[in-house]
């Protein structure tokens with residue numbers, strides 16, 4: 340299957356008709372940037388020359404020459420009968436495939452690790468464990484196996500959904516080993532090799548890798564500065580025959596976008612119409628910093644939804660407690676899949692989370708305050724030291740998604756490492772090669788460290804060697 344793009348959509352992405360001469364070079368350059376940063380992913384069939392020429396308002400010869408130039412530069416290939424299809428010149432080396440792994444194991448190494456977006460644990464953590472220990476004796480009398488989770492925590496998670504406008508009972512909740520554990524369970528239960536799955540580009544790599552591991556064929560749906568392109572989703576659902584989708588509507592990692600209630604309703608209707616299973620990762624839902632409140636959970640708009648969540652962003656990653664919520668009729672296959680992966684999550688950690696949840700109002704408010712100050716510090720430092728970079732200030736999530744003036748994310752990350760800053764390049768977040776004009780920068784470290792990192796990044800930017808990525812096997816490991 341080859342993805343297509345309509346002449347109107349491509350014309351919108353290309354912007355105004357080129358004014359520079361020769362016009363074909365301007366069109367080719369604009370197309371190259373779109374392919375490089377993933378807004379037109381590699382593997383997209385471009386509109387016919389005539390259709391694009393008419394829509395953009397240039398001559399057909401201009402588009403013919405622009406396509407030829409792209410092909411010459413390795414950004415497209417053309418085959419008789421199948422038109423011009425976008426490509427990346429060194430697709431294999433730019434493929435950001437690979438799950439995120441932690442890079443630095445504690446200690447003061449002098450290196451700033453910006454690969455991991457995690458906040459410090461709440462001050463209530465120690466007391467929560469102490470209180471959990473007081474409940475412990477009751478649990479020690481049992482076998483210790485709770486493949487669906489400790490009942491009291493399942494009830495608390497269900498009550499939270501009900502409070503957010505999605506009536507839920509404890510039998511619709513399973514406690515998992517982190518949200519990534521929930522990804523693995525959902526994909527093992529419902530995906531078969533070759534199933535087409537629509538997902539955001541960029542997206543959170545570890546979720547996407549869990550799906551890929553079970554053989555799903557990933558179809559990237561670009562998310563840009565304005566968010567989701569629902570026209571494109573509505574067109575892609577029937578055309579691709581997608582069986583499932585992975586969505587992050589709540590402060591999407593890495594862009595920080597929040598899907599509005601209206602968008603949830605519209606996308607939910609489209610998924611219902613095509614009977615597509617939605618896997619919705621709402622791990623970041625509690626990371627609101629400011630701006631509008633979070634709309635109702637996506638599952639309120641589409642019943643065939645498996646919602647994944649976890650305590651890593653709301654409380655602490657070290658708890659390793661997550662959950663999934665699904666309609667009761669999907670729970671059988673999910674429970675069966677879970678026991679092929681593990682037989683439950685640690686009981687003490689579940690009890691500690693239960694204690695922490697009793698203090699959620701305080702915890703969320705104080706984390707938002709810390710996150711706001713760190714976000715604003717990083718935005719200001721980038722403005723000052725790297726004014727050529729562009730970023731949207733997100734209302735939540737834990738990262739900035741930066742647009743670079745050139746498609747040099749990977750060589751820049753190589754250069755930054757020499758200055759003691761470890762970063763994830765844009766392609767790491769791409770289901771398919773692309774996103775070289777982007778960089779994810781978490782704002783979760785303390786303010787002085789973020790300011791120091793901005794200085795170091797500015798020095799690295801100043802001495803950037805755009806050819807460097809060809810010589811490096813960049814496998815920056817990341818986790819969150």
Ligand SMILES: Cc1ncc(COP(=O)(O)O)c(C=O)c1O
Nearest residue numbers: 517518519543592622649651819
């Ligand atoms: C969207 C998303 N899902 C899941 C995770 C990881 O969740 P957990 O630590 O609960 O496995 C992260 C961590 O960054 C994330 O951003």
